[in-house]
Amino acid sequence: MQANIVEAVNDALHTEMAADERVLVFGEDVAKSGGVFRATDELLDAFGSDRVVDTPLSEIAIVGGATGLAMYGYRPVAEIQFSGFLPPAFDQLVTNASRIRWRTRGELSASMVVRMPYGAGVRALEHHSESLEGSYAHVPGLRVVAPSTPADTKGLLTSAIRDPDPVLFMEPKRLYRSFREDVPEGDYTVPLDEAVVRTEGSDVTVIAWGAMMPPTLEATENLDADAEVIDLRTISPMDTETVVESVQKTGRAVVVHEGPRSGGVGSDIVACINDEALMYLEAPVERVTGFDTPVPLLSMEDYYFPHPPQIRASIERALSV
Amino acid sequence: MCTDSLDFDLPSVLLVAKDNVQRRMANKRSTDPPIPPEPAEYGGEVKYLSQSNVDVPTHQLVTPDGTYEKDAIPALDPESFRDLYRWMVTSRVFNRRMVQMQRRGELGTFGSNRGQEASIVGSAYTLQPDDWMFLGRAWTAMFIRGVSMTDMILFWRGLEAAQRSFAEHNSQIAISIGSHLPLATGTAWGIDIEGEDTVSMAYFGDGATSTGGTHEALNLAGALELPVLFFCQNNQYAISMPFSKQTKATTIAQKALAYGIDAIRVDGQDVLAVYDAVANAREHVRRGEPVFVESVTYRLDAHTTSDDPTRYRDEEEEAAWEENDPIERYQSFLEAEDLWSGIDHDAVVAEAEDEFDAALRTANEFEERSIDDVFRYVYEKLPPELQRQLAEYKALLEERPEMYDYIEQRPKG
Numbered sequence: 001m002q003a004n005i006v007e008a009v010n011d012a013l014h015t016e017m018a019a020d021e022r023v024l025v026f027g028e029d030v031a032k033s034g035g036v037f038r039a040t041d042e043l044l045d046a047f048g049s050d051r052v053v054d055t056p057l058s059e060i061a062i063v064g065g066a067t068g069l070a071m072y073g074y075r076p077v078a079e080i081q082f083s084g085f086l087p088p089a090f091d092q093l094v095t096n097a098s099r100i101r102w103r104t105r106g107e108l109s110a111s112m113v114v115r116m117p118y119g120a121g122v123r124a125l126e127h128h129s130e131s132l133e134g135s136y137a138h139v140p141g142l143r144v145v146a147p148s149t150p151a152d153t154k155g156l157l158t159s160a161i162r163d164p165d166p167v168l169f170m171e172p173k174r175l176y177r178s179f180r181e182d183v184p185e186g187d188y189t190v191p192l193d194e195a196v197v198r199t200e201g202s203d204v205t206v207i208a209w210g211a212m213m214p215p216t217l218e219a220t221e222n223l224d225a226d227a228e229v230i231d232l233r234t235i236s237p238m239d240t241e242t243v244v245e246s247v248q249k250t251g252r253a254v255v256v257h258e259g260p261r262s263g264g265v266g267s268d269i270v271a272c273i274n275d276e277a278l279m280y281l282e283a284p285v286e287r288v289t290g291f292d293t294p295v296p297l298l299s300m301e302d303y304y305f306p307h308p309p310q311i312r313a314s315i316e317r318a319l320s321v
Numbered sequence: 322m323c324t325d326s327l328d329f330d331l332p333s334v335l336l337v338a339k340d341n342v343q344r345r346m347a348n349k350r351s352t353d354p355p356i357p358p359e360p361a362e363y364g365g366e367v368k369y370l371s372q373s374n375v376d377v378p379t380h381q382l383v384t385p386d387g388t389y390e391k392d393a394i395p396a397l398d399p400e401s402f403r404d405l406y407r408w409m410v411t412s413r414v415f416n417r418r419m420v421q422m423q424r425r426g427e428l429g430t431f432g433s434n435r436g437q438e439a440s441i442v443g444s445a446y447t448l449q450p451d452d453w454m455f456l457g458r459a460w461t462a463m464f465i466r467g468v469s470m471t472d473m474i475l476f477w478r479g480l481e482a483a484q485r486s487f488a489e490h491n492s493q494i495a496i497s498i499g500s501h502l503p504l505a506t507g508t509a510w511g512i513d514i515e516g517e518d519t520v521s522m523a524y525f526g527d528g529a530t531s532t533g534g535t536h537e538a539l540n541l542a543g544a545l546e547l548p549v550l551f552f553c554q555n556n557q558y559a560i561s562m563p564f565s566k567q568t569k570a571t572t573i574a575q576k577a578l579a580y581g582i583d584a585i586r587v588d589g590q591d592v593l594a595v596y597d598a599v600a601n602a603r604e605h606v607r608r609g610e611p612v613f614v615e616s617v618t619y620r621l622d623a624h625t626t627s628d629d630p631t632r633y634r635d636e637e638e639e640a641a642w643e644e645n646d647p648i649e650r651y652q653s654f655l656e657a658e659d660l661w662s663g664i665d666h667d668a669v670v671a672e673a674e675d676e677f678d679a680a681l682r683t684a685n686e687f688e689e690r691s692i693d694d695v696f697r698y699v700y701e702k703l704p705p706e707l708q709r710q711l712a713e714y715k716a717l718l719e720e721r722p723e724m725y726d727y728i729e730q731r732p733k734g
Contacts, residue, residue: 032633033561056567057498057528057559085497088533123429123479123731126496215727261710291710293699298429298479299731303692303714307727310717 003183006176008153009039009115013077015154015186016161017047020075023161026053027062027079027115036081037117037176063089063114067097067166070112075161083118083170084127090135097166098141113160117173118146119211119258120301129295129304131210131259136168137236137268143167143192144235146210148175151183152233155190163192170235172211179214195239197246201226204318205246207269208256209233212306216256219311225319235265243269244276251282252318258305261289283321286314377572379617380598381588385645387653395597402660405446405592407669409438409648412461414673415470416622419477422681423626428734429479434458436621439647440554443595444524444616447603453508453521454492455501458620459554462524466490470680475687478734481694482687498559499525499532502551506538509549513609520606522550528559530573536580542611543580550606551577551613552599554589556620561633577613589618590647593654619645689730692718 003011017023025043027035031054034041044052055062059080066076080086093114100110120129136144145160145167147153153171160167195207198217203225208216209232220227228246232238247253253273255266266287273285288306295304383389397405416433423431434441437458445462448454456462460473468490476483476494487493495501505523512519529535530553542549555573557564570576577584583605587598595616602612619642623630630639655661696703696711703711718724 028559029561034632036560036627054562054566056531056562058531058533060533061531125430125479128496262706291695291714292707293695296479296695297481299734300690300692300695301479302728302730303695307724309721309723309727313717313721 008150012154012157022075059089064092070110077113080116083116121174123298134264146170148213195242198229201228204252219308240272247277254286256288382594408442411673433622439592440589440616440618443592444599447600451519455523459524471683474684499529499535502538506542509547527555539580560624574615584613589616
């Protein structure tokens with residue numbers, strides 16, 4: 001079927017709820033209204049109010065409640081309406097969800113997913129535009145995933161729901177309805193913890209994920225060199241092998257992410273390249289990122305996140321050395 | 322740190338706070354139960370405490386059909402009575418114009434508060450200029466303190482400059498639900514330490530009372546006896562969630578009791594009752610007794626312009642609340658009091674429309690800004706790393722003017 005990213009989310013939820021009655025979907029405005037982005041549309045009619053639940057406005061209880069349900073044996077898929085509203089619930093991810101398996105020495109676990117739209121560019125209000133995957137990736141025991149295509153969205157979300165450990169699933173909302181592609185119907189998974197090479201090349205490695213994939217791919221079109229573009233997909237734990245192998249081949253690397261530069265995931269990628277591929281490098285590794293500032297309100301938000309000419313400038317700089 | 326006493330070293334700036342805390346500890350209210358509490362009686366069955374034991378009255382001065390008792394009406398001068406009406410109409414006109422502008426693409430996402438005029442105006446009218454005000458949907462309250470329509474348009478167009486003006490008027494809009502209640506408690510703490518004759522007030526909705534931050538703010542305010550007024554507009558919906566499903570509590574007002582905070586429940590469609598309740602509450606708050614007010618009202622429009630209420634509520638309900646109109650009810654009161662003769666309704670509307678037109682013209686003159694604006698207020702001084710990021714970006718814009726193919730500045734929304 002042809003689907004965009006938000007329809008792929010809906011299809012993955014629908015398919016998994018039908019396949020496994022332990023899967024529950026809840027969050028603010030997800031049931032009757034079908035979610036503010038319609039990601040959970042029609043799930044209430046299909047599966048009833050015991051499995052698709054509108055919760056009170058309570059992020060801490062949504063994430064902590066999901067953790068408890070998961071410990072009990074259910075497979076909750078909780079929605080946080082916008083990633084900017086996760087911070088109060090960060091406590092539950094850090095304090096409980098990420099550590100249940102570790103704390104109970106494997107006696108209990110938290111097979112759960114927290115879905116949330118992230119990123120700038122949709123002309124929304126304050127706290128609706130952040131990309132803080134760098135902060136979440138810093139939590140041991142928590143998986144952080146960010147798809148960039150409809151097919152990957154379905155496959156990765158399905159894997160996340162089935163995964164025995166907690167997954168923070170960051171959906172690039174600027175891409176929700178930006179394009180459609182063929183998405184396999186029914187049972188379809190894409191493995192977690194594995195990056196994918198989107199375009200093969202031998203001259204420079206460009207690493208991105210989520211909402212940064214389309215501008216990154218656009219930046220490598222008509223380049224006077226062959227870029228290898230890697231979509232990280234799972235941000236933590238990171239598939240460093242795919243990154244390192246590519247850089248060992250190309251000798252040059254550019255990392256692109258929307259979130260702030262300092263403490264960003266890009267810093268980790270540069271470090272792992274230094275660990276495993278320093279002697280292969282022909283040029284310093286470039287980072288193209290958001291600023292170490294809050295995301296501007298809608299009148300200037302376009303300045304914040306990387307665009308193709310900016311990514312291209314860094315690629316050309318890496319190639320020029 | 323957990324300690325039973327306050328015998329630890331404090332920087333001198335906090336010694337005043339310590340004195341105040343110790344004074345409070347020494348002056349426990351006489352109504353406080355002894356610790357540990359003695360059982361009143363022995364034996365018998367287990368007794369439950371239930372919300373059904375609590376009688377929560379709703380304060381109302383003017384009924385929906387316009388009936389009122391003259392003696393109960395607040396003693397305002399005729400001009401103040403008319404002022405309340407003008408502010409309500411101004412608020413309604415502004416909302417209507419903003420929704421129209423958003424539909425024409427001249428505004429970002431917009432959150433209308435149509436229907437809540439009595440609740441917002443009646444409460445805000447009691448405040449003094451030095452009172453702190455933290456707002457959610459009640460942003461039209463800022464007009465009463467002198468915030469311009471221009472700045473309000475700029476805010477909804479996503480121009481940070483507007484928020485400086487809000488702050489100059491001791492006001493802030495909180496977008497993250499409930500996040501501002503601890504700020505109200507904290508500023509009230511400052512007021513308390515300084516001994517200022519002013520209060521801090523937080524506006525929030527029924528949804529916010531489900532967040533943890535709200536409850537922590539209430540408890541701290543009660544525990545430290547701080548001059549903070551919590552004003553909850555129960556407008557029946559948090560996006561699609563009706564109040565009946567937001568909580569098992571029959572009223573929001575009763576939630577304050579758990580923190581030892583006194584509460585008032587008021588008919589939020591009755592501007593005089595709201596004014597009366599909040600003016601009364603503010604007197605208590607000034608004395609260091611936090612008060613919680615639940616104002617029962619209704620969000621007539623969508624949550625924001627991106628929301629479609631037809632998905633979760635029926636037209637009958639909306640129509641019933643349209644009927645329960647706060648402005649019409651107040652008009653009937655003004656007519657009965659012979660105050661209406663001093664008001665030309667059409668002129669009030671025309672004046673608000675003209676003010677909006679002028680504000681829009683000024684807002685439309687707002688120029689595009691430079692990238693410096695994004696960096697300017699992150700810290701007091703721009704750290705070297707941020708200076709570097711700014712310089713690099715400016716150089717990039719010079720070198721790659723095609724960047725502007727991807728960057729749209731939207732000073733007009």
